[in-house]
Amino acid sequence: MRKISLDKINQLFAEISSKSSLYIPVDTAAGAKFEKYDGTKTMSDALNTVRSAKDFFFPQTENMVDFKVEGKNIEIVEPVNEYEDFVVFGVRACDVKSFEILDRVFLADPVDNFYKNRREHGIIVSMACTKPAETCFCGTFGIDAASPAGDIVCHKTDDTLYLDAKTEKGAQLLDSLNALTEETDSSAVDAQKAKTAEIMKKLPLAGLDASAFGADKTMEFFNAPEWKELSEACLGCGTCTFVCPTCQCYDIKDFSTGHEVKRFRCWDSCMYSDFTRMAHGNIRNSQLERFRQRFMHKLVYYPTNNEGIFGCVGCGRCLAKCPINMNIVKVMKKLGGNK
Amino acid sequence: MQEIKREDLIAKAAQLLADGTVDRVIGWKKGEFDYDVTPAVFTSKEELESEFVWNDFCGANFSKYLRKEADKTESKVMAFLKPCDTYSFNQLLTEHKFDREKVYVVGIPCNGMLDDSKIKERANGISSVSEENGKVVVDTLYDGKITLERAEVLAERCANCKSKKHAAYDELLGEEGEVLDSARFDEVEKLEAMTADERFAFWQNELSRCIRCNACRNICPACTCEKCVFDNPASGVENKAISDSFEEKMFHIIRAFHVAGRCTDCGECSRVCPQNIPLHLLNRKFIKDMNEFYGEYQAGAEVGSRAPIVDFTTEDIEPCDAVERGGENA
Numbered sequence: 001m002r003k004i005s006l007d008k009i010n011q012l013f014a015e016i017s018s019k020s021s022l023y024i025p026v027d028t029a030a031g032a033k034f035e036k037y038d039g040t041k042t043m044s045d046a047l048n049t050v051r052s053a054k055d056f057f058f059p060q061t062e063n064m065v066d067f068k069v070e071g072k073n074i075e076i077v078e079p080v081n082e083y084e085d086f087v088v089f090g091v092r093a094c095d096v097k098s099f100e101i102l103d104r105v106f107l108a109d110p111v112d113n114f115y116k117n118r119r120e121h122g123i124i125v126s127m128a129c130t131k132p133a134e135t136c137f138c139g140t141f142g143i144d145a146a147s148p149a150g151d152i153v154c155h156k157t158d159d160t161l162y163l164d165a166k167t168e169k170g171a172q173l174l175d176s177l178n179a180l181t182e183e184t185d186s187s188a189v190d191a192q193k194a195k196t197a198e199i200m201k202k203l204p205l206a207g208l209d210a211s212a213f214g215a216d217k218t219m220e221f222f223n224a225p226e227w228k229e230l231s232e233a234c235l236g237c238g239t240c241t242f243v244c245p246t247c248q249c250y251d252i253k254d255f256s257t258g259h260e261v262k263r264f265r266c267w268d269s270c271m272y273s274d275f276t277r278m279a280h281g282n283i284r285n286s287q288l289e290r291f292r293q294r295f296m297h298k299l300v301y302y303p304t305n306n307e308g309i310f311g312c313v314g315c316g317r318c319l320a321k322c323p324i325n326m327n328i329v330k331v332m333k334k335l336g337g338n339k
Numbered sequence: 340m341q342e343i344k345r346e347d348l349i350a351k352a353a354q355l356l357a358d359g360t361v362d363r364v365i366g367w368k369k370g371e372f373d374y375d376v377t378p379a380v381f382t383s384k385e386e387l388e389s390e391f392v393w394n395d396f397c398g399a400n401f402s403k404y405l406r407k408e409a410d411k412t413e414s415k416v417m418a419f420l421k422p423c424d425t426y427s428f429n430q431l432l433t434e435h436k437f438d439r440e441k442v443y444v445v446g447i448p449c450n451g452m453l454d455d456s457k458i459k460e461r462a463n464g465i466s467s468v469s470e471e472n473g474k475v476v477v478d479t480l481y482d483g484k485i486t487l488e489r490a491e492v493l494a495e496r497c498a499n500c501k502s503k504k505h506a507a508y509d510e511l512l513g514e515e516g517e518v519l520d521s522a523r524f525d526e527v528e529k530l531e532a533m534t535a536d537e538r539f540a541f542w543q544n545e546l547s548r549c550i551r552c553n554a555c556r557n558i559c560p561a562c563t564c565e566k567c568v569f570d571n572p573a574s575g576v577e578n579k580a581i582s583d584s585f586e587e588k589m590f591h592i593i594r595a596f597h598v599a600g601r602c603t604d605c606g607e608c609s610r611v612c613p614q615n616i617p618l619h620l621l622n623r624k625f626i627k628d629m630n631e632f633y634g635e636y637q638a639g640a641e642v643g644s645r646a647p648i649v650d651f652t653t654e655d656i657e658p659c660d661a662v663e664r665g666g667e668n669a
């Protein structure tokens with residue numbers, strides 16, 4: 001494990017950003033947000049960014065291919081892909097876990113090359129949480145906020161940043177920073193972890209239990225009468241899906257600019273009325289069915305297809321951002337017998 | 340703190356349910372935390388007693404739900420409406436969105452609602468929010484009790500409340516208030532005083548954060564199209580793609596134009612935006628311009644009024660005058 005005094009953190013950022021693009025969370029009037037480090041920015045202490053870190057690997061919209069039409073010729077133009085290496089600094093445990101959930105979708109056969117490319121070029125430097133919010137419930141899904149995954153894991157105290165490499169990629173990056181950091185033992189980090197573990201137990205959602213849900217429980221919950229009440233106020237706005245680090249649905253469309261056709265992909269939301277529109281019509285005609293889909297996907301369908309792993313990481317963004325305050329915790333409590 | 344008590348609201352609702360005036364009640368339901376409240380339909384006194392809330396976080400406007408509920412059955416639904424909510428109510432009636440006879444409105448006074456995001460900016464790990472001696476007391480996991488002035492955490496629209504007077508009701512609980520002289524156009528004036536480039540940069544910065552979740556549209560009492568043009572794949576607009584920065588602005592500009600004259604300035608769009616985009620400033624610019632060009636007009640102040648921009652009179656301002664005026668500020 002290495003450490004660096006927080007006074008020197010800008011030197012550390014400067015060093016990393018001299019080799020590859022570096023993104024750090026910064027505070028803005030509209031909340032924390034990942035921005036490219038340019039020598040002037042200060043790292044935010046905010047718990048989570050408003051938008052999740054999935055944007056780095058699965059952006060809201062991307063161009064997949066262009067078709068240029070000239071006379072009778074159609075030229076296929078592959079958009080330039082970003083092959084540059086980048087480092088995302090300060091990702092929380094929940095968001096790091098979300099990459100694993102996305103990997104199981106995008107890296108499974110057939111592999112999504114756009115996603116894979118970004119994953120390969122990205123280095124994740126995670127940051128342990130010390131002050132979880134009342135909306136955090138990562139623990140429900142077995143995530144330890146004090147020991148996130150990542151290529152390099154950081155722990156921050158009042159004056160020092162501790163860095164520990166967990167993968168080969170991470171070790172390479174950390175080694176390259178040796179001139180700035182010094183070797184240390186893990187006592188300060190262990191003390192912090194123990195303190196955070198105590199806090200985690202006191203969080204209001206600490207007792208939330210997901211064990212009622214999971215693989216192969218579809219028929220147990222699909223026709224539950226509670227969906228009516230739960231979905232009653234849902235506006236179908238899709239905010240919950242767009243801020244969610246694990247929501248992964250997208251739409252692919254061709255867009256004519258007049259002289260060429262752009263094929264793009266963009267995030268889609270199961271909360272939207274046109275999400276399941278097909279040639280014969282729509283299979284989910286009510287907001288109840290759309291609402292049910294989102295939560296069944298996280299709590300039942302995803303685990304069914306992924307060895308019991310849940311599709312939610314408990315980041316709490318949907319709790320904070322839903323305009324009518326309906327969210328996965330309320331769904332779990334109502335359906336899963338949680339108190 | 341709200342001067343009217345939760346118990347009084349429950350008693351009123353229970354009485355109307357018991358005497359058969361209505362068979363369901365739209366109200367606010369308590370959530371996980373003191374600040375999270377969800378609109379809900381209640382059908383019994385027991386439900387109301389266990390889950391109904393009335394506190395400083397009951398900002399949500401029921402317009403979209405009223406529209407849905409009023410169409411469901413032949414019987415009446417009751418709704419508690421704050422003064423600002425009644426303007427949206429009238430506007431919906433003006434546009435024939437539901438049958439007035441299907442709704443029983445109980446007007447309730449409002450002391451202004453708090454903005455949970457402002458509280459969260461000031462307090463970390465919130466375990467409870469309460470009120471002591473007119474101040475907001477937030478109990479936190481990390482810093483103990485934090486005392487905040489109500490004014491610091493009041494919702495923007497409530498700080499600039501346009502009216503404490505109800506524009507519609509069947510029955511009123513508590514005292515009726517007055518139409519207020521609000522400072523709601525002050526921010527618009529600041530934008531007007533900017534140069535065109537500054538203003539462009541301001542909106543560029545704000546609107547570039549939009550994630551096109553459509554919460555602003557879906558909550559808006561004036562956005563009542565059965566199928567929004569932006570949801571119609573055949574329209575040629577690629578709503579979800581946010582294809583470029585121009586298109587991104589167009590969504591908001593088109594929406595602002597579409598609700599101009601019908602927007603009651605309820606403030607719901609800004610409240611729900613997950614990206615804190617000050618959408619109310621766009622709407623207020625339209626309202627201010629209409630007031631200046633055509634005389635004071637408040638959408639939803641009464642049922643059936645015609646907004647100046649869909650109504651022609653020979654006194655109307657000439658387009659060239661409007662252009663000149665715009666030119667001065669450009």
Ligand code: SF4
Nearest residue numbers: 244312313315316318
């Ligand atoms: S469902 Fe909600 S809490 Fe779970 S990962 Fe998504 S945004 Fe976070």
Ligand code: SF4
Nearest residue numbers: 093094129132136138
């Ligand atoms: S959900 Fe857990 S990992 Fe995520 S921010 Fe909260 S405490 Fe940290």
Ligand code: SF4
Nearest residue numbers: 234235237238240322
């Ligand atoms: S659950 Fe909330 S955020 Fe999600 S679509 Fe419904 S209203 Fe929007």
Ligand code: SF4
Nearest residue numbers: 549550552553555612
């Ligand atoms: S609510 Fe905010 S983020 Fe969502 S579409 Fe409207 S302006 Fe954009």
Ligand code: SF4
Nearest residue numbers: 559602604605606608
């Ligand atoms: S545009 Fe905004 S302020 Fe105006 S009626 Fe709609 S939600 Fe309310």
